[in-house]
Amino acid sequence: MSAATSPRRPRRLPRARVSGGLALVLAAALLAGPNAAPAPAAAAAPLVAPLPDAVDVGQTLTVRGRATAGTTVAVQTRQGGAWRTAARATASGSGAFRAAVRFTAGGPAQVRAVVGDRASNTQRLAVYGWLDLATQPILVGSAAYVDVPATIGGASFPHSLLVQGGSASVWWRVDRQCTEVRYTLGLEDTEFPRSDGDEEVVSRVYALDEGVGSASGEVVAGWYTASPVTLRGLAQAERLVITGTLRDLDADGLSIVIGTPRARCNAARLGPVSRSDTHVP
Structure with a gap:
């Protein structure tokens, strides 16, 4: 009698090994499906x-x-x-x-x-603002009160100059940054009792560069008279000077008022002015 033979077990096939990183990629691909949207492109520079x-x-x-x-x-x-x-x-x-x-x-x-x-x-442009010239670097050719209130004809003018001595020049360095200057000319109301009543003040404003200059017309003011002064076209000016002269030579003790001088400039502040800037071409 022949011996019984036991059934043979089937051979196991070797398992394929999948790395962890590849498994994550495959899983993500299966979850995303065939219609997954592509990753958005980075925003372009504006x-x-x-x-x-x-x-x-x-x-x-x-x-x-x-x-x-x-x-x-x-x-x-x-x-x-x-x-x-x-x-x-x-x-x-x-x-x-x-x-x-x-x-x-x-x-x-x-x-x-x-x-x-x-x-x-990057785009570049000029930004113009009005500067109170009495608060900027300044050079005055005679005794003066700088950045003080003044009164002309009952009107108040803050940030003004009260210049003494009968005749004076006031200088600023604008370095081609400004286009226009404005101020009001007159005599200080509170000084009238010390006068004989017939004084007048004469003023001009000059815009200067190294070669040429331009100037406003002559402006005259008497007591209680506020005379506005404007000079435009300063784009090429390197220096700015305002002059004032009393016509009555016996009135040396009186003040010439340069009321609230202002300039329209492409600058937040003007540069320093020195004695070498006071020459006239």
Whole structure:
């Protein structure tokens, strides 16, 4: 009788080994399915449209440009220091954006747009503001009270100059940063009791560069008369000088009032003025 034979077990096939990283990739692919959306592309750098050459302090400047649709655009400005975000906007479906900014001080400025870590082209412009000249670096050719209130014809003029000595010149260095100067000429009301009543003051304002100069017409003021003075077209001027002369030579003790002198400048502050600046071409 033959011996019974036991059934043979089937051979096991070796297991395929899958690394952990590959397993995660395969799992992600299975979960995503065949119709998974591709990863979004990084936002492109924005573009700022050309800006005007100049604006005034406080004026609304509209900044327009293009950026990736739906992105948040930071409109940044700089005036001699670090960049600061002045406004934010969201790019439309077509990629257009628009934002309004205002400058609070005069001086050369730069404007750009930023999306994430991508910055646009930089636009440059001049920002003009009115400077009180009595608060700026100044050189006076005679005794004077600087940055004081004055009264002419009952009207008050803050940040004024009261110049003594019968005749004087007042100098500033503007370095081609200014376009216009204004002030009011007169005699100080409170000094009338010390006068004989017939004094007059004569004034001119000059804009000078190294080669040529321009000047306002002669302006005359008597007691209780406020005479405004304006000179435009200073763009090429390096220095500015206001002169004043009393016509009555016996009135040396009286003050010539240069009331609230101001200049429209592409600067937050004027530079220092020295004796060497007082020569006339």
